[in-house]
Amino acid sequence: MPPSIDNDLTAAQNELFNWIKNYMRDFQHSPSIRQMMKAMGLKSPAPVQSRLRHLQDKGYISWQEGKARTMQIVDEIFEGVPIMGSVAAGGLIETFSDLQENLDVSEIFRKKDVFALTVNGDSMIDACIADGDMVLMEPIKDSFSLRNGTIVSALVPGLGTTLKYFFKRNGKIYLEAANPAYDPIELNLNEVTFQGKLLAVWRSVRN
Template sequence: MLTRKQHELLRFIQTRLDETGISPSFEEMKDALDLKSKSGVHRLISALEERGFIRRLPNRARALEVLRRADEGGQTAPAANSNVVPFAKPEATAPAPAGDVIEIPLHGRIAAGVPIEALEDQAILPVPAALLGPGEHYALEVSGDSMIEAGILDGDFALVKRTEIANDGEIVVALVRGEEATLKYLRRENGMIRLDPANAAYEPQIYAANEIKVQGKLAGLLRRYFH
């Protein structure tokens, strides 16, 4: 059982770690929680540590680690009244389907090689929890056939984990020169970044490291055939 603030902080740390791999500093956490003094953060951190949700190295900068993740389900809005956020019990809810499903927003289409089409109105896609790991995810409809040899076809839905961290050989959503987002294999080569399509008809593209920003990595895929 965490208090509202503790929960809020834990979620912030989690997300930050998922997305960048770098622990937030007290200063950053202070801002994220909209506080004006770091001492408050310090207390929250101690509380989280005491309760076993995080681990840390005292006196070390940015040395936080999440041991037990906060509930990832809903967005921000915990019940407005209570000051405490109950934790879901492991036994969970009976055979209720809800527990096995995660709802993720459909952010638009990603055309391999063409700008991403942002989608304002959030279409929501329920996805089996088993398909995703921890972290925040969103879906993109794949357009184009540049990843066809990786079994990713035009019209498929790519389930993407939001993160800036990816290893060589993983399929990522890469933002090229701040302009176009594309789904490709990521590869680093002596300081440069190469985006490899999975289609012999397309050429790998090489960029300077600062031209590419990884926005997420492929975590799952959905496809429907015509009924």
């Protein structure tokens, strides 16, 4: 069967995309740039990297340039999780029976350069983010556009990377916990580097 061709992909992009899908199906991990160069008959990594950027921009792959084995096929990350109704956290309600719709989480992974961080500590517990959770973050391109109350990951000298609420007041930056046991961190703008803003929280429940 010939490879499928998507209308919004060029022939070169489609060739690489189909090859990547077949490779990842066979080997269960993403190929290296060198392997893609060889498969496409190219002598330079630049054309491969250009095609990968286009595939990412068009929502076909999730990929962190310069980091090995980070590629994922967006449609294969999640096709959608079935929403089967609702569940009571108080009194009982009628159990679910019929599929109502799908919860589409693929949009999260279509965003460019999404990355994950493991949460250490309980400073965001009142925001339902617990120790051991995984947070999915979207890179912050312009810190001046951050809105007060956004949950961000920030690099603070002497403290490392921390997950906190962002607030800006009177020319100062405040990183505030969602736990009254922790005091706010007060900083000048040039004392902090914002890495990402929260997209989603992933919690693996173990029995």
